[in-house]
Amino acid sequence: MTFAECARLVLVRHAMPVIDPETPAELWHLxxxxxxxxxxxxxxxxxxxxxxxxxxxxxxLETLRxxxxxxxxxxDAGFAEVRRPRATQAGSRATRSSPASRPRSPATASRRPLPPPRW
Structure with missing residues (x-):
């Protein structure tokens, strides 16, 4: 089946894993x-x-199962997450800052975030 023949394509990111700082993220389980x-x-x-x-x-794989x-x-290994240096994996969700949590410059401080897309 080609992409053009598909009625719809659904992409799902994995569900929340158990975060283990001693284990590489690519080996985490749900x-x-x-x-x-x-x-x-x-x-x-x-x-x-x-x-x-x-x-x-x-x-x-556990998410899809x-x-x-x-x-x-x-x-397909091509769907794997982007690899990060091991040092940033420990507590990745807890310590990683999102753009929303970063300090804003005066030029962008008044901008409101965009609404979520309407799918």
Missing amino acids: GPEGRAAARALAPLIAGSAAHYVSSTEPKA EIAPHVPIET
Whole structure:
């Protein structure tokens, strides 16, 4: 099937993993909250896809298995997350600053954030 033949393409980022600073992020597994969040997506996604592809990372594969537990899943390393130096992985979510949490310059301080996209 080509992209042009697809009625829709659904991309899902992995659900919340258990963050272990001693383990590389690409080896993290889902925690109970992540599994529950993935299962909550199942009614919206499962059964609507002709083909399921996941990265080889456990958290991504586990997310898709929670969404569509009885379908074949192809893995592709090309879907893996961007690799970061090990030093920045420890507590990555807790210590990583988002653009919203960074100090604003006077020129951008008055700008309001854009609303979320309407899909």
